[in-house]
Amino acid sequence: MEGPSVSVRKGAWTEEEDILLKKCIEKYGAGEWHLVSARAGLNRCRKSCRLRWLNYLSPNIRRGVFTNDEVDLIIRLHKLLGNRWSLIAGRLAGRTANDVKNYYNTHLLKKNVDRSLDLDPRLNPSDPKLNIKVIKPRPQILSKKSFPICSNEYMKINTTAAAASSTSTPASDNFLNENGEIMWWENLMMNEDETDYQLQQGLTDDIDLSVSGEQTANEKLEVIEEDNCDSLGELYLDDELWNLVNP
DNA sequence: AAATTATACAACCGCCGCATT
């Protein structure tokens, strides 16, 4: 199906190839990757071209060392989302999923395991009373009052911004304020203790997310809010809701 | 200084979901 019919070039990209690809994207825009190699005069497969652009050549990419804030955010988002690198990268302006994945695997993977055991004595797996088991990352409960995703204002801002932004990595700047800071970061920080507690206590009972009929994301969220938040004061961020509030 | 080992990261591979035919 997707195998190349003729041999295509593999391995590291040359400067000449980069220039050809850049000129092609400048002329035709990013997309239609199956046509790019022909348009650019490259003997590369569509995936190679796409990857080279998204991970290296795109002007939106920010290179250089990860800041402390970025590293903290990666750690916390990974805790929330697991290995969903594109989602994580989507919250780090200018960083690609590949960059984040590489950074995590090389810098944080071992450190993270060590740290999680060091920081929280309750998670010491050597303690037989705790019966620690490895669990997959799971959706989070976030307090409505301190995580303002429920507000219509928030939805208005972000659904509009999302509609105008590209869907692929690197991230849009939807979540940056005028100072280039990540807007929801503080909220995430504030909620960490709460969500950790709730996860440990298993307080993640499903909340009804069913919404009938065709509705906009904003309308859907309002219905979900109405059905659940008023009585419970919480939102259950499963995939559907997460996608709604992080378009 | 040379050999070996560890690290960082660019790139590839296989799979998936979705749209189209």
Next chain:
DNA sequence: CAATGCGGCGGTTGTATAATT
């Protein structure tokens, strides 16, 4: 409904460079 092709994703590998012996 099945086949096909596409964009996209995460896991993994290959290799250049740095650090260590």
